[in-house]
Amino acid sequence: RWCAAALAPPTPPPPPTPIVGPKACQGPTAADVCNVPAGQCARLSGAKFCPQVSVRGGLTLQNGAKLTTGRLHVPVGGRLLVGTPQAPASNVEINLQQTGELVSEGEVYIHGEQKTSWTRLSQPCNWCTTISVAQCSGWRVGDTVVLVGTGNGHNGQVEANRDYKTDERKIRSISGCQVTLDRQAGQNHRCEKYKGRVDICSEVLNMDRSVRIIGTAGNFADGVRVRQQHGGAMQINYARVSNCGQRKLGEYCLHLHKVGPCPSCSFSGNAV
Known part of the structure; x- marks a missing residue:
């Protein structure tokens, strides 16, 4: 399952190694695509x-x-x-x-x-309808996003596991990286510093390509x-x-x- 990782904010993946030689096909047209x-x-x-x-x-x-x-x-x-x-x-x-x-x-x-494949909340979302995310390049209205659970606000392992779930929503509108969902989130998705030192923010995944x-x-x-x-x-x-x-x-x-x-x-x- 996905879990909230107490890590530095994600960085974009390195660009793939340049392709060597894949040019447009040149030759007679085949009679059948199959x-x-x-x-x-x-x-x-x-x-x-x-x-x-x-x-x-x-x-x-x-x-x-x-x-x-x-x-x-x-x-x-x-x-x-x-x-x-x-x-x-x-x-x-x-x-x-x-x-x-x-x-x-x-x-x-x-x-x-x-596009930004996944990112993190930049502000808490407690049963919210609009989320703020750190990155959102290429995101569009209608995209499916998944908000990863953070235990619905619980710090205890037993309670957090019991209340762990994800929320799948559609993007209704987007302005900058303020993303309005098609319906309210179903739980408390945290974005905070644990004990004042470690960032714990729910991951947000964009599932459309x-x-x-x-x-x-x-x-x-x-x-x-x-x-x-x-x-x-x-x-x-x-x-x-x-x-x-x-x-x-x-x-x-x-x-x-x-x-x-x-x-x-x-x-x-x-x-x-």
Whole structure:
């Protein structure tokens, strides 16, 4: 579970290592987005369903693209591009259905719009409707935020554990880093110095991203997976991955599996 950490205010994550060589795909246009041969290119800007997707050439998901598939495979020599750090993707969705996977031995570069992934309250919120947060870059009306519990004001461990819970709300309006919620918080979220020395402020998480990798909701044992394996490169930055992971060992929402040294690989700013 999330807990309030008595640490210094969060600092923005370092920028990912610059990508080496991921240029726009150049070559003849593939006849089918679902099967992109080596040396060919495909682009998707609308909605598309494929039972399986094989990318041996280059596949670019443009703004507004929605790809639904049970398996998206990028073998050696293939490349999947979704935005760049300079031109991040907007409103892109990869739906891997019930227990699907995005698995790659090639190259995968996914870049959503940068935003403050999480921050802390800068003032207490005692059943409040408007919160003040330390950072809020990229936050928008309609975003889902989660206020992490701090024991509803209790200092005792037993009482704090008993009353621990989080509040999930939508942003109704925002001015600077004053954020008005769609409804009142359901508890006392503290922001204070414990014994006058240690800052304890509730974390606030922003769960929305402009790129979404999703699975079917309601399956609590087996979800979707994203995996880079046995070489290649994967950058997934500022994306949301939901209904993911599996209870059995070695099946994760985001996974670098026996990739070896990969200075250009990164998972940064994601919501899982």
